[in-house]
Amino acid sequence: MGPTIIVTIGVLFLLQQMRGGFFDFGNTYPVILIVIGLISLASALASSEGHVSAAPPAPPLVPPAPAAPPAAPSSNPYQGQGQ
Numbered sequence: 001m002g003p004t005i006i007v008t009i010g011v012l013f014l015l016q017q018m019r020g021g022f023f024d025f026g027n028t029y030p031v032i033l034i035v036i037g038l039i040s041l042a043s044a045l046a047s048s049e050g051h052v053s054a055a056p057p058a059p060p061l062v063p064p065a066p067a068a069p070p071a072a073p074s075s076n077p078y079q080g081q082g083q
Helices: 004-016 030-045
Strands: none
Touching: 004 030
């Protein structure tokens, strides 16, 4: 809708510069409202078949796995010393 409104405003200002008088922006601003209404009507009546959705749905959140309990301290003061 944005680009169409900008083009409409540009055409209205162009008519004001070329013709003046009746085509003053104060007299032609309702044209912008008509264009907005036409675009809204056209988008409501348009088929959405074949359109791709904007974003895929987010995957469900999975809670993290519980942490393993810490290992019990060994009574062997010389860990890894092959006794």
